[in-house]
Amino acid sequence: MVSFKINAKKFKKSGTRGYNQKLPTVKSDTLKRENQNSIRRNFVNSYPEHSLVQYISHEFQDEIYMYREYKNKLQSSITEMDRRSKDLFKKPTSIAICIPNTVVVPSDAAVDEEKIVLTIRLYNDELIPIYDATADISIEILDPDNDILRPHAEDYTDKDGTYKVYFIAPKPGKYTAHVLVNGKCINTAGYKFSALGQYSYNKRKHSFRSSPRLYTGDMPSRSFSRMTTGMLSSMSSPRISALMSSRSAKSDDILYRGTPRTFKGVVATKPPSRLTVLDESLQDAPIYSARDQLNMENFSPQKYSETITERNLLYNDVNCISIAFDAAVSHPSIEVSRDSLTMALKSTKQIYGSTPGKTGTRRLRLFPGTIGTRSFNKPGLFYWEISIKFKILRLIRRTVLFEIGLARNDVIDKSFRNDRSPFAWVVSGSGCHLCGKVCLHGWHNGQMLSHHPFSDRIPLSIRSYSKLHYGCLLDTSKRHWIVVDLKSRKVVAHFKNLVVSPTEAPLWPVFGIYNPEQTHITMEIFYGSDVSRIPEEALDVLSI
Ligand SMILES: [Zn+2]
The missing domain is CATH 2.60.40.10 (Immunoglobulins)
Structure with a gap:
């Protein structure tokens, strides 16, 4: 009997704790909130652990479904935003310049x-x-x-x-x-x-550099103000300015020595090198006397052309016309030799210092160069040569070294250069961004028409000069101008449709030298009997 009782109890107990009992059917939509809570509580009490999960998933299936839906939507919109922001930072949505x-x-x-x-x-x-x-x-x-x-x-x-x-x-x-x-x-x-x-540029740069010290606060203000006034007074002291002026007066030097060319008739022999470039250490030595300078100032192109007309030389149809650098109109920065066949830039300090081209005088004011002693508008074939000795002192970026060209008188000196004018045709040596060298570029009306490298952009050797030699052939009938590199025997520029005719304003040769800080350049002109032959390359181009 005893054993039965115990068994019955056990049975009863195990029966109430059994998991196989059927779950009560619950419909969330038909029950009120309070009932729902009490049922949930009872249910959890009677069915612990995993049955709770079963209950919740049953009870909240709609909510779970909605949550999953919502999560998916959120996920896709996050990916979309991600994609958009990546696009936004990778490349601009519009590459049009505003x-x-x-x-x-x-x-x-x-x-x-x-x-x-x-x-x-x-x-x-x-x-x-x-x-x-x-x-x-x-x-x-x-x-x-x-x-x-x-x-x-x-x-x-x-x-x-x-x-x-x-x-x-x-x-x-x-x-x-x-x-x-x-x-x-x-x-x-x-x-x-x-x-x-x-x-004043250096002075201002200096004062800019020192000014932030004022605000650092790590220096007592009294000692600072003493320092500044001391600094300023030393900078503006008459001693310094006297030093500056004496230095600029000292550098009143000439880079070349011109020995006058002697008339040799039409014998095509080249005179010995007329250009002697002096060492920098000798630059202070005065080569021109004051009287020579005065004579150069009073140089008259008419008188000059009378003496040189005999030297015109004809090679078949080509006229090696007499032409020289006009010292009377040259920019104040330009030094023209006594024989008018060589030109160079004066030393840096002199250039824009005290004698800017005065208005009213014939001197060029902007274009740092000079004009040829004769112009072209009559029909014919004309030839002359230009030799350029140059030495690169500092890295050439896009610096212009020189410019040689033909231009109408009314467009010359409108700017520092003549490359943008519709009435000028020029070749210029300058640092080139296309190939990273120094190149000879052909320019007309702001357009670069040709491009030939001739040097590296960095100084090669402090002492040695490089030389360029160009032949210029002008056909005023066909209206072509051809520039030939006489070393490589290549046509480096070929301009067509020049505005030149007897009814038009004549074209004047222009010669410019730039940037004495970066280069030393001397330019020399050859004509008449100094021309040994007309390059066939130029004539070939014309005959096509
Ligand atoms: Zn180039």
Whole structure:
């Protein structure tokens, strides 16, 4: 009996705790919230652990379904946002330049030294910078006399995303730059900057560098103010300025010695080298006496041409016409030898210092060069040669070394260079961004028409000069001008459709030398009996 009782109890107990019991059917939509809670409580009490999961999944199946739906939707929208943001940062949604968004930062220039005066950054309409745009950027700079200069904007978009404008200010004063992107002016008021003389530029740079010290606070203000005043007074002391002026007077030197060419009739023998480039150590030695200088100033082209007309030499149809550098109109920076056959830049300090081209005189004011002693507009074939001795002193970036060309009188001296004029045809030696060398470029009306490398951009040797020798053949009937490199015997420039005829204004030869900071250049002209032969390469081009 006893054993039965125990068994019955056990049975009863195990029966109430059994898991096989059928779950009560619960319908969430028909039950009220309070009932639901009490049922849940009872259920959890009577069915612990995994039955709870069963209950919840049963009870909340709608909610779980909705949650899963919601999670999927959320996931897909996150992926979509992710994709969009990646696209956004990878490449701009629009690569079109938004011209009003262009940012231009002007900075001050220094007289006769190459400086970055404008930094230009292009953006699209979403203010995302554009790095690979091949924008057409042109710059016009108004100098203090309101003459227009047109430097190039250099493409640095692959390096820091900007275009930079290097500029050599011809004179001190206030300048205004206008920036045109794809022909549209960004800011009609322009960007203003000033050009300072070398001395004041360095001074200002110095004071800029020292000014942040004022705010660091790690220095007692009294000692600082003493230091500044001491510094300033030493900078502006008469001793310094006297030193400066004496130095510039000392560097009043001439780079070459010209021995006059003697008339030798039509005998085609070359005179011994007329150009002796002096060592830098000898530059202080005076070569020209004051009287020579005076004679050079009073040089008369008419008188000169009378004495040299006999030296015209005809090779078949080609006239090796008498031509020389006109010393009477040369820019104050240019030194023309006594025989008018050699020209060079004066030393840096002299150039833009005290004698800028005065208005009213015949001297060139902007174009650092001179004009030939004769012009062309009558029909014929004319030939002359130019030899250029050069030495690179510093890395050439896009610096211009020299310019040789033909231009109408009314366009000469409108700018520092003649390469942008519709009435000028020039070849210029300059640092080239296309091949990283120094190249001879053919230019007309702002377009580069030819491109031939001739030197590395870095100084090769301090002592040695390199030499270029070009033959110029002008056909005023066919209106062609051909430039031949006489060393390599290659045509390096071929200009067609020159505006030249007896009814048009004549074309004058122009010769420019630039940037004495970076190069030493002397230019020499050969004509008449100094020409040994006309290069066939040039004649071949003409006969085609
Ligand atoms: Zn090049």
